[in-house]
Amino acid sequence: MVHPMTQTSRAPSHSHLTSVQPRAARSVDYGLDAPGVVNGFAALGILTLFVGIALELLGATLNLRRLGGIASWTGITFAVTALLMIASSRFGKLRARDRLFHRLHIRGHETVLDVGCGRGLLLVAAAHRLTTGRAIGVDVWSQRDQAENSASATLANAETEGVRDRVEVRDADMRALPLPDASVHVVVSSLAIHNLRDAAERGRAIGEIVRVLRPGGIAALIDIAHVAEYARAFHARGCVIEQIGFVPTMFPPTRELMVRKVLVNRRGRRLQPT
Ligand SMILES: C[S@@+](CC[C@H](N)C(=O)[O-])C[C@H]1O[C@@H](n2cnc3c(N)ncnc32)[C@H](O)[C@@H]1O
Secondary structure: OOOHHHHHOOOOOOOOOOOOOOHHHOOOOOOOEOHHHHHHHHHHHHHHHHHHHHHHHHOOOHHHHHHHHHHHHHHHHHHHHHHHHHHHHHHHHHHHHHHHHHHHOOOOOOEEEEEOOOOOHHHHHHHHOOOOOEEEEEEOOOOOOEOOOOHHHHHHHHHHOOOHHHEEEEEOOOOOOOOOOOOEEEEEEEOOHHHOOOHHHHHHHHHHHHHHEEEEEEEEEEEOOOHHHHHHHHHHOOEEEEEEEEEOOOOOOEEEEEEEEOEEOOOOOEEOOO
């Protein structure tokens, strides 16, 4: 059953009811993560490789030619790093998404929240598994964190995937989620929380996730940093760590975390999660 407050919160003031192009004209694009970093590695890689090859071929002394060799390998390393990051955004993250949803066992009636949804990779995947439920994405649409990031791009992807009717996006910071307490069955988040630089701020975001989760609800996160810190923060707020491990298909090295908000009975006693 969808929480009644969540129904109310579909108000147009928060929702992007952006019109989108006809389905045939578009293809789904879930965006490139950290485009500035990828472009930086690619440019530096090509430049360093170019200088290295020139020194190796034209260097007047043996030392210059050796320096050229080092520069060439450094350039290759930078270029490969850029390629691995692109492959992770375009392919590896999609595999990680499928693995994550395979474990979540969504039944269809749930309210699913994607924290830092970007162009909707997890949001749309959640919506595909919903019948009467709702997939809500929140984001601040940072262009530094994801290329061409916007609510309208996310809704266009949802439209193309045929799940627009189950998807809602909101402009919101993860440290102040615009949802009532205990209104969400499942929270998902990919590569979003590490963008908060300060540990206390990341703690606030975790606190918000726990607040909006229903007792017995699940949070499943994927991130490139601070995952052990998130686990401690969830645990400190009474959640059970169900799973923590590496995501084999992503670069830079990425970890996943699955936690459950503990169920308590009327006397405040913990019940086993079902
Ligand atoms: C690397 S992108 C990942 C997007 C998406 N989850 C995915 O995996 O494709 C990180 C996302 O986190 C969002 N973000 C960063 N800081 C945020 C904040 N304080 N509140 C909400 N979203 C935030 C960015 O705007 C961006 O969309």
